[in-house]
Amino acid sequence: MERCALGLIGWGTVGGGVVDILTRDAALFRERCGLDLYLKTIVTRTPARDRGQKPASATITDRVDVLLNDPDIRTVIHLVGGTTAAKDLCVACLKAGKHIVTANKALLAEHGDELFALAAKHQVTIAFEAAVAGGIPIIAALRDGLVANRIEGIYAILNGTCNYILTRMTEDGKDYGAALTEAQELGYAEADPTLDVNGTDTAHKLAILARIAFHGRIPLAELRCEGIDKLTAQDIESARTMGACIKLLAVAKPSTRGLELRVAPTLIPIDHPLASVNKNYNGIYVHGSAAGPTLLVGQGAGALPTASAVLADVVDVCTGRYLATASRFQFFTSAHAVPLLPESDEVTSSYARFIVADKPGVLAGITGLLSKQGVSVLNIHQGTPNQSGQALIEVSTHPLKSADFFAAIHAIDQSGLTLKPTVTLRRL
Amino acid sequence: MERCALGLIGWGTVGGGVVDILTRDAALFRERCGLDLYLKTIVTRTPARDRGQKPASATITDRVDVLLNDPDIRTVIHLVGGTTAAKDLCVACLKAGKHIVTANKALLAEHGDELFALAAKHQVTIAFEAAVAGGIPIIAALRDGLVANRIEGIYAILNGTCNYILTRMTEDGKDYGAALTEAQELGYAEADPTLDVNGTDTAHKLAILARIAFHGRIPLAELRCEGIDKLTAQDIESARTMGACIKLLAVAKPSTRGLELRVAPTLIPIDHPLASVNKNYNGIYVHGSAAGPTLLVGQGAGALPTASAVLADVVDVCTGRYLATASRFQFFTSAHAVPLLPESDEVTSSYARFIVADKPGVLAGITGLLSKQGVSVLNIHQGTPNQSGQALIEVSTHPLKSADFFAAIHAIDQSGLTLKPTVTLRRL
Numbered sequence: 001m002e003r004c005a006l007g008l009i010g011w012g013t014v015g016g017g018v019v020d021i022l023t024r025d026a027a028l029f030r031e032r033c034g035l036d037l038y039l040k041t042i043v044t045r046t047p048a049r050d051r052g053q054k055p056a057s058a059t060i061t062d063r064v065d066v067l068l069n070d071p072d073i074r075t076v077i078h079l080v081g082g083t084t085a086a087k088d089l090c091v092a093c094l095k096a097g098k099h100i101v102t103a104n105k106a107l108l109a110e111h112g113d114e115l116f117a118l119a120a121k122h123q124v125t126i127a128f129e130a131a132v133a134g135g136i137p138i139i140a141a142l143r144d145g146l147v148a149n150r151i152e153g154i155y156a157i158l159n160g161t162c163n164y165i166l167t168r169m170t171e172d173g174k175d176y177g178a179a180l181t182e183a184q185e186l187g188y189a190e191a192d193p194t195l196d197v198n199g200t201d202t203a204h205k206l207a208i209l210a211r212i213a214f215h216g217r218i219p220l221a222e223l224r225c226e227g228i229d230k231l232t233a234q235d236i237e238s239a240r241t242m243g244a245c246i247k248l249l250a251v252a253k254p255s256t257r258g259l260e261l262r263v264a265p266t267l268i269p270i271d272h273p274l275a276s277v278n279k280n281y282n283g284i285y286v287h288g289s290a291a292g293p294t295l296l297v298g299q300g301a302g303a304l305p306t307a308s309a310v311l312a313d314v315v316d317v318c319t320g321r322y323l324a325t326a327s328r329f330q331f332f333t334s335a336h337a338v339p340l341l342p343e344s345d346e347v348t349s350s351y352a353r354f355i356v357a358d359k360p361g362v363l364a365g366i367t368g369l370l371s372k373q374g375v376s377v378l379n380i381h382q383g384t385p386n387q388s389g390q391a392l393i394e395v396s397t398h399p400l401k402s403a404d405f406f407a408a409i410h411a412i413d414q415s416g417l418t419l420k421p422t423v424t425l426r427r428l
Numbered sequence: 429m430e431r432c433a434l435g436l437i438g439w440g441t442v443g444g445g446v447v448d449i450l451t452r453d454a455a456l457f458r459e460r461c462g463l464d465l466y467l468k469t470i471v472t473r474t475p476a477r478d479r480g481q482k483p484a485s486a487t488i489t490d491r492v493d494v495l496l497n498d499p500d501i502r503t504v505i506h507l508v509g510g511t512t513a514a515k516d517l518c519v520a521c522l523k524a525g526k527h528i529v530t531a532n533k534a535l536l537a538e539h540g541d542e543l544f545a546l547a548a549k550h551q552v553t554i555a556f557e558a559a560v561a562g563g564i565p566i567i568a569a570l571r572d573g574l575v576a577n578r579i580e581g582i583y584a585i586l587n588g589t590c591n592y593i594l595t596r597m598t599e600d601g602k603d604y605g606a607a608l609t610e611a612q613e614l615g616y617a618e619a620d621p622t623l624d625v626n627g628t629d630t631a632h633k634l635a636i637l638a639r640i641a642f643h644g645r646i647p648l649a650e651l652r653c654e655g656i657d658k659l660t661a662q663d664i665e666s667a668r669t670m671g672a673c674i675k676l677l678a679v680a681k682p683s684t685r686g687l688e689l690r691v692a693p694t695l696i697p698i699d700h701p702l703a704s705v706n707k708n709y710n711g712i713y714v715h716g717s718a719a720g721p722t723l724l725v726g727q728g729a730g731a732l733p734t735a736s737a738v739l740a741d742v743v744d745v746c747t748g749r750y751l752a753t754a755s756r757f758q759f760f761t762s763a764h765a766v767p768l769l770p771e772s773d774e775v776t777s778s779y780a781r782f783i784v785a786d787k788p789g790v791l792a793g794i795t796g797l798l799s800k801q802g803v804s805v806l807n808i809h810q811g812t813p814n815q816s817g818q819a820l821i822e823v824s825t826h827p828l829k830s831a832d833f834f835a836a837i838h839a840i841d842q843s844g845l846t847l848k849p850t851v852t853l854r855r856l
Binding site: 146297 | 453576578704
């Protein structure tokens with residue numbers, strides 16, 4: 001039985017999950033894969049805090065050098081948030097010849113190039129299954145399970161906070177603020193949810209998935225990202241009218257002219273498999289050239305699901321398999337930057353909501369301008385006007401170039417046919 | 429760039445898929461993981477047959493010794509059906525020191541113990557991602573992705589033929605025979621579909637999943653297996669009445685007294701994620717102690733999806749990772765037999781359809797006998813009687829011991845309250 005001493009930096013929610021599993025289920029790893037995993041050193045800024053956990057045999061310290069200078073510890077579980085101290089600690093571990101297992105997606109999305117190169121230089125690895133979609137083994141599925149596939153598209157719900165908020169807005173007609181408050185009360189949203197609701201967290205995860213799928217560097221700054229924080233109860237209601245629901249969708253779709261890569265609230269037809277990925281669940285829908293469509297759904301966050309992924313990586317590292325992966329798979333250190341498609345060249349379905357006066361000729365005027373700009377209508381709905389004589393005309397389109405779609409919307413808004421600026425959304 | 433010579437035995441549907449991918453997408457493996465994979469020798473009983481494929485550089489022969497005696501070929505893709513010649517060929521390859529990648533679930537379910545032991549003896553491996561659920565990387569997910577989880581339950585749709593037939597029976601009210609004929613015409617069912625529709629194929633796959641999840645030998649002969657070939661249009665209609673649909677469900681659920689392991693047509697509530705796994709798709713729903721519920725959905729069969737899994741294994745073998753896996757993971761060679769739970773001890777929800785005369789006291793009599801035997805009713809439905817005065821009373825139960833449920837059904841059928849033997853089904 002091989003003893004594997006592990007270091008842990010960061011004893012927060014996910015760290016607590018790792019301690020829990022290694023305390024309760026260490027036998028599992030011995031029985032299953034012959035590894036005797038144990039936490040030897042835990043580095044935390046608050047070593048004295050009582051967390052109600054007693055990791056047997058672990059030294060608990062606020063001094064990272066205890067861990068760095070211990071040759072017995074070959075693998076460090078890195079659960080430090082942010083990109084400043086987190087990066088310094090990661091660099092220090094790599095330079096000390098430690099393998100890193102991390103859940104920090106921002107760190108990898110922003111500094112992955114530098115960190116992967118540094119790891120290669122020191123003949124160690126950075127494993128990051130936990131960085132995307134928590135307990136769902138999507139990194140391994142994309143990298144290994146689908147290795148024989150050209151990836152034709154990734155469509156993913158990668159943020160449980162946003163998905164919970166959108167589900168509650170959809171189920172109960174709650175507005176965004178009320179749904180966010182509920183999510184915070186239930187622990188599905190943080191006190192400061194900014195990076196979740198503005199799409200940044202999803203964008204980081206998408207950049208990591210795209211790096212694997214398209215084996216190259218992803219220029220994060222060019223990734224278009226829109227959050228859910230401006231969505232209204234009317235948007236949700238409109239989606240329903242159009243036979244859809246709204247999800248914060250991460251999209252990566254290659255074309256000969258570049259990779260379409262974006263995060264945006266998107267109408268998903270209710271019969272699409274992603275439409276039933278609700279509450280705090282994550283879902284990833286991947287089109288492979290050989291496997292066809294594959295869907296993975298599960299818990300994308302939380303102490304135990306994320307710790308599940310962390311420890312899967314620990315096993316991969318401790319068995320030596322991950323070094324074989326990292327030394328061969330090009331995306332870790334590829335110099336090739338994947339070119340992104342400009343937004344205007346994207347070909348996608350869209351949705352528009354026109355607010356118009358209820359009078360003759362308006363519908364004909366709008367459909368005429370859409371047609372003139374080459375917008376092909378998939379479905380259209382006009383509701384009963386309200387008491388002030390305003391009516392909604394809602395349109396879903398067949399796929400077309402975004403530039404053409406926005407030109408049509410601009411022409412309509414300029415024509416005087418609409419009473420307010422037209423609201424648009426993507427549609428899957 | 430490492431050149432990897434591959435052997436292929438069996439050039440049928442899946443073999444054709446492998447040839448297709450290696451012909452068209454060999455660059456993918458070079459770019460992604462630095463492997464130059466090529467087919468060096470193809471062994472087939474019909475080397476002269478024109479398959480419209482030209483695998484560059486491959487010798488095509490009906491002599492397996494060409495492959496066995498070639499030290500250059502370290503990895504053999506084994507796509508031979510059945511368990512007789514398939515076993516002999518597998519044994520010959522292992523003895524010749526070749527790694528095996530196979531899609532043959534029957535071979536592994538029936539002779540896995542012997543073959544895994546032989547592989548270990550010769551320091552080679554048997555990879556089998558393609559044996560279960562085609563293009564869905566469930567073997568890797570269960571073995572590696574969820575390694576930190578005690579598996580609390582596996583609920584899976586593992587046979588695309590059955591799922592297609594059941595979907596068509598549900599969508600169009602077709603009876604079993606008509607749906608089977610349609611499936612055969614569309615290529616979703618074989619000319620002789622026996623092993624699919626009687627549940628044997630699903631049982632083989634379930635045995636393989638259980639072996640990994642519960643790391644021990646699975647006594648295949650004790651695995652309870654029921655097919656879909658006796659289902660009627662009435663069963664499908666009844667399921668709908670009860671807010672459910674019928675799937676051929678593979679279940680593995682551990683308890684302190686043994687592993688519940690069975691294949692049976694099962695009512696799935698329509699809001700359960702598996703209920704929307706339709707057509708020829710496969711779906712696997714796994715409850716892990718840490719990850720929580722995870723669902724994987726995709727193409728469970730077909731040339732390219734299965735070849736996708738075969739080539740994922742080839743990469744795993746050629747990178748050396750799979751040898752690290754096979755030499756460590758206990759389930760490959762475990763001497764421990766997983767004890768199965770007898771059917772009478774299973775605790776499960778059930779469904780019963782009573783055919784009764786439309787007269788006073790019958791409903792009270794049935795509910796009284798159910799109650800007397802401790803059967804707790806989840807929901808109940810009595811339809812309008814037909815012209816001969818026969819009525820259906822349909823009942824779903826809360827989970828209870830199968831022995832108690834069947835005792836209640838026996839008591840009711842003996843009581844004279846029912847006009848025909850009562851039909852029962854499992855319910856998720």
